[in-house]
Amino acid sequence: MFKSVFKNDKYAHYGYIFILPFFIVMAVFMVYPILNTFYLSLTSWDGGVSSPDFIGFKNYGRVLEDIRTGGIFLKSIGNTWIMWILNVIPQFFLALALAVLLTSKSFKGKEFFRAVFYLPNLITMASVGALFLFLLDYPGGSINNLLIRYNFRDEPFNFLQSVWASRLSISTLLTWMWFGYTMIIFMAGIKSIPEEYFEAATVDGASKWKAFMNITLPLLRPIMIYQVVTSVIGGLSMYDLVQVLTQGRGGPMNSTTTMVMQVYRQAFTNNNFGYSSALAIALFIHIFIVVFIAIKVIKPHQVD
Amino acid sequence: MNTNLSTDKKVKIKVIREKQKMDFTTILIYIGLFLLALLCFLPFYIMMINATHNNASIAQNFNLLPGGRAIANYTTMSARVNIWTGFRNSLIVSGGGTALLAYFGTMASYGFSKFKFPGNKALFWVVLCTMMVPPQLGIIGFYNVIVKLNLMNNLLALIIPMIASAQFVFFVRQYMDGTLHKSILESARIDGASELRIFNKIVLPLSLPAIATMGMFNFIFSWNQLLIPQIVLRRTNVRTVPIIVANARGIYQTDYAPAYMAISLSVIPVMIAFVFFSKHIIGGITAGAVKG
Missing domain, CATH: 1.10.3720.10 (MetI-like)
Incomplete structure (x- = not known):
């Protein structure tokens, strides 16, 4: 609105001074590290005082070799996708249903439920991970005690030692942590739909379900695309919860190791900083392709 | 639909009909929502309750009421x-x-x-x-x-x-x-x-x-x-x-009580902040998202 006011005026160059500190920090701590990670991916480096040795694309050869032979990185790609999908499907359905319910006019207590559903998302993920590591413990964790006390099970169950139970535990926790957030986003989207559309539908005798299918859902599409894209970026770079819940091991037998965990482990546990950088770049390319496809696939079907 | 009725009347009848059948469904919906709300809070509740019990009690029972070991647990926790x-x-x-x-x-x-x-x-x-x-x-x-x-x-x-x-x-x-x-x-x-x-x-x-x-x-x-x-x-x-x-698990191993105390202390400040700022926090999420 007021942007064009100072066009061609003598004050314009002050703008550079004002944005300078921000750009210096961005260049040093954000842009350079990314470029440097790319350079390091072409080297062999143990992270110590010795300088990195340039070795060309050997690390990328190793990444491809891992993928070809079904190594841990390939496994981590599968794990991350499995845990993300198992979390995002129930999360989106639940969030959408709740958003429709909580935005309906006759509904009382909207603010209370909105706040409580959002609570798990606000709590530090590391704390949630540590908390459930103890709650899910075997045999004396509180969840086992709960299941036994109310006769859901006779024996304690070792959640974090079974491949699918541990994956499902992580997905369930992610759904639990994120449905409130997604619900809030969807609620904002629903509220931005003009009220007259719904009034017109009611006057025409359309049922609530029809109004949902023909008004809410199509008009919510842009918000849903946004939500899918941000969720896939966050999901594919999943780290905190799994790292803490599996104590950095991604157990059992690497069936919950995520891509970022593998990047971290290669650098800071195995001192393969070059290979780790190549994995980070591979992860980036992976995310980039997925986001690109997601936008391309969803857009053409968009309702005018 | 009776076409003789004016739209006004149609709407009114619809509203009345919906009010009648609402009561039962509304109660069910609220029960469901309260259960979900409980589910969001319960793990944190259990965490704080467990922080006030001793190891044996945590490992053998499912406690819903606070115990008297909070200070002892805090002392054990602080030692490490x-x-x-x-x-x-x-x-x-x-x-x-x-x-x-x-x-x-x-x-x-x-x-x-x-x-x-x-x-x-x-x-x-x-x-x-x-x-x-x-x-x-x-x-x-x-x-x-x-x-x-x-x-x-x-x-x-x-x-x-x-x-x-x-x-x-x-x-x-x-x-x-x-x-x-x-x-x-x-x-x-x-x-x-x-x-x-x-x-x-x-x-x-x-x-x-x-x-x-x-x-x-x-x-x-x-x-x-x-x-x-x-x-x-x-x-x-x-x-x-x-x-x-x-690192709580690595530090306390199966020493549940002080571990729950440590985790509780890490979570409580965030919860207190949320009680005061929840409206601003939630308002801020939407401000960022809708434009994006």
Whole structure:
């Protein structure tokens, strides 16, 4: 609105001074590290005082070799996708249903439920991970005690030692942590739909379900695309919860190791900083392709 | 549908019909919602309850009422981990970083919003692009930079980078575009105020609502961070709360009671903050998302 006011005026160059500190920090701590990670991916480096040795694309050869032979990185790609999908499907359905319910006019207590559903998302993920590591413990964790006390099970169950139970535990926790957030986003989207559309539908005798299918859902599409894209970026770079819940091991037998965990482990546990950088770049390319496809696939079907 | 009825009547009849069948479904819906709300809170409740029991009681029972071991558990917990050092470190990092961001981030927003210098649009586009990049991408390079700058185990390694928040600049610039009038700046210039003085005395206070919203978000984001602090803070005395909590299992093993105490202490401040600021926090989420 007021942007064009100072066009061609003598004050314009002050703008550079004002944005300078921000750009210096961005260049040093954000842009350079990314470029440097790319350079390091072409080297062999143990992270110590010795300088990195340039070795060309050997690390990328190793990444491809891992993928070809079904190594841990390939496994981590599968794990991350499995845990993300198992979390995002129930999360989106639940969030959408709740958003429709909580935005309906006759509904009382909207603010209370909105706040409580959002609570798990606000709590530090590391704390949630540590908390459930103890709650899910075997045999004396509180969840086992709960299941036994109310006769859901006779024996304690070792959640974090079974491949699918541990994956499902992580997905369930992610759904639990994120449905409130997604619900809030969807609620904002629903509220931005003009009220007259719904009034017109009611006057025409359309049922609530029809109004949902023909008004809410199509008009919510842009918000849903946004939500899918941000969720896939966050999901594919999943780290905190799994790292803490599996104590950095991604157990059992690497069936919950995520891509970022593998990047971290290669650098800071195995001192393969070059290979780790190549994995980070591979992860980036992976995310980039997925986001690109997601936008391309969803857009053409968009309702005018 | 009876076509003889006017639309007005149709609507009225529909409303009456719906009111009649609502009662039962409404009760069911509310029961479901309360159960879900319970599910959101229960794990944290159990956590706090367990923090007041002893190991044997936690391992053998499912406790729903508080016990009397809180102080004993706190003593055992403190013997192995100083969580208050963690709080101090976390506060310095998140507080210091947010303060720097509030100043220099607002400065950048102001530069983009009110100065039509060549390259304004292109540089702003660069800022937007960095929003798309997951922060985990450059961790190895980031580690390398921190080592080279000799900032390992230094809280500054987490504080200074907080200035580079693209979301902050995007949001605050948008706020300034709509609220900060050129006439105020012009009259200040006529009065002979320097550009920096105008920024400090006029722009900064007038943008406070937007700065507060985004500052709060960046504070929370920084407070909850684990991966980057884990990489640059290796020494025990500089660890932030999430790093300490992430190691709780390694430290306490099956010593449940003090572990629950440590985790509870890490969670309670966030919960208290949420009780006071929940409306602002939730309002802020939507402000960022709907425009995106």
